Amino acid sequence: MKKRSKKYLQALEKIDKTKLYTKEEAVKLVKETNVANFDASVEVAMRLNLDTKKVDQQLRGAVVLPNGTGKTKRVLVLAKGEKAKEAEEAGAEFVGDVDLISKIEQENWLDFDIIIATPDMMPALGKIGKLLGPKGLMPNPKVGTVTNDIAKAVSEVKKGRIEYRTDSYGIVHAIIGKVSFDESKLLENLNAFVELILKSKPSTAKGIYVKSIAISSTMGPGIKINVNSFDK
Numbered sequence: 001m002k003k004r005s006k007k008y009l010q011a012l013e014k015i016d017k018t019k020l021y022t023k024e025e026a027v028k029l030v031k032e033t034n035v036a037n038f039d040a041s042v043e044v045a046m047r048l049n050l051d052t053k054k055v056d057q058q059l060r061g062a063v064v065l066p067n068g069t070g071k072t073k074r075v076l077v078l079a080k081g082e083k084a085k086e087a088e089e090a091g092a093e094f095v096g097d098v099d100l101i102s103k104i105e106q107e108n109w110l111d112f113d114i115i116i117a118t119p120d121m122m123p124a125l126g127k128i129g130k131l132l133g134p135k136g137l138m139p140n141p142k143v144g145t146v147t148n149d150i151a152k153a154v155s156e157v158k159k160g161r162i163e164y165r166t167d168s169y170g171i172v173h174a175i176i177g178k179v180s181f182d183e184s185k186l187l188e189n190l191n192a193f194v195e196l197i198l199k200s201k202p203s204t205a206k207g208i209y210v211k212s213i214a215i216s217s218t219m220g221p222g223i224k225i226n227v228n229s230f231d232k
Helices: 005-011 023-032 081-090 098-106 120-128 128-137 149-161 185-201
Strands: 041-048 060-064 075-078 094-096 116-117 161-165 171-178 212-218 221-223
Touching: 023 161, 023 185, 023 212, 023 221, 041 185, 060 149, 060 185, 075 081, 075 149, 081 094, 081 149, 094 098, 098 120, 098 128, 116 120, 116 149, 120 128, 128 185, 149 161, 161 171, 171 185, 185 212
Parallel strands: 075 094, 075 116
Antiparallel strands: 041 171, 041 212, 060 161, 212 221
């Protein structure tokens, strides 16, 4: 059994494990129960009643949170000509085409957080898919990272766009900010993410869609939220 720190156990005492908190109470508690010695991230986990073996019940997408995530992402753009120029003007850290693909392949260079590519670059990029795929770096049109609207894609990432997808258990995770955020900003981000997932319910999903919602800080205990507190 994993041994918990004294700070973690003290934080755990502040949480009633038998209670489902309102979203406002949960956001307040997640700040109070932070045990990290750094500006920890705040994560939401939603357990959904989905059969992820069915393609039409696998949720995947991206959303720009109202207040960002508090983390700056290093963007690599693979594009040519005018599209490459757009990427530079939008603030991408790295811009190139086959030269950067070769650098990744030959040097195992991965000093970036996200790749955005124009569709014409995908055949060349596909050759190193086995390297990028397991690291979650392969661009995908479903989350807007394969696009001709390069300026918009880079801008959204810089503003705090996050990607999400259901895992094999039907759980979707997302970072919604930092513990240093005001409660109101964390709440706004939480609302935006939960509302998106609710709107994304597959038409083939049966029964109660959302089984549970919980938030936690990095290394901190989980706090269960009453799903009904998101009803308008």
